[in-house]
Amino acid sequence: MSSALDYWPSPPPWGWTADDLDRLPTEGPNGEPDFFKHVELIDGALVFMSPQKRFHQRMIRRLSETLDAQSPEHLSAVDQMDVKLGHRMRPCPDVVVIDTVAADDDERTFYTPAEVHLVVEVVSPESEDRDRKTKSFRYAEAGIVHFWRVENNDGSPVVYVYELDPATGAYGLTGIHHGRLTVPVPFPIDVDLDRLPR
Known part of the structure; x- marks a missing residue:
């Protein structure tokens, strides 16, 4: 049985870079549309933004x-x-x-x-x-x-x-x-x- 983590994009061996954001998948690990739409790269870490109030x-x-x-x-x-x-x-x-x-x-x-x-x-x-x-x-x-x-x-x-x-x-x-x-x-x-x- 596979888990959501099986589909999670793995960082490259050298870590995430600014250009990698343009290559993230369009859907999330469980097929969620626009899952990676609101993500930032802060000091090499992907940061997912919470829903806006x-x-x-x-x-x-x-x-x-x-x-x-x-x-x-x-x-x-x-x-x-x-x-x-x-x-x-x-x-x-x-x-x-x-x-x-x-x-x-x-x-x-x-x-x-x-x-x-x-x-x-x-x-x-x-x-x-x-x-x-x-x-x-x-x-x-x-x-x-x-x-x-x-x-x-x-x-x-x-x-x-x-x-x-x-x-x-x-x-x-x-x-x-x-x-x-x-x-x-x-x-x-x-x-x-x-x-x-x-």
């Missing part, structure tokens, strides 16, 4: 729409697309603002740090450590200048805005935003945060 899904959709509407013509906001940070690091941020030329390529499965102008992570209870520490550190290490972390404060979003310090190569907190977020970089952005969860 409504707050998380709503923030992703509305922030993506708002940022895309306010972006200059050469930039576009997209959601839930991978960013290949290195050989063993390919996270899937909730929202990224990227070069429009890259966004227009429908064959892409990931973007590179050079194409990314802003990364937004909406924190879930299961992803707190990854979003607050591991992923933000890796985004900074890759040279992505702007990073936002969105947290749920009793149903209202709080946005922590970070900018890369070129002297240290680490993110510095430039503001904590409740109610309204207004920033001049990476382009002028004005978001009524109180309206996003509705």
Whole structure:
């Protein structure tokens, strides 16, 4: 009698790499459709993302729409697309603002740090450590200048805005935003945060 583990994709002898994500099967070990659709590679380990709560899904959709509407013509906001940070690091941020030329390529499965102008992570209870520490550190290490972390404060979003310090190569907190977020970089952005969860 076979078990689900018999069908589980085994890592290559050298471990998982960023390019392996494009070669994962479409179905899970028991034929589950889209089983590997929401998986990230964090420091060489496959990380399966939990089902989204409504707050998380709503923030992703509305922030993506708002940022895309306010972006200059050469930039576009997209959601839930991978960013290949290195050989063993390919996270899937909730929202990224990227070069429009890259966004227009429908064959892409990931973007590179050079194409990314802003990364937004909406924190879930299961992803707190990854979003607050591991992923933000890796985004900074890759040279992505702007990073936002969105947290749920009793149903209202709080946005922590970070900018890369070129002297240290680490993110510095430039503001904590409740109610309204207004920033001049990476382009002028004005978001009524109180309206996003509705």
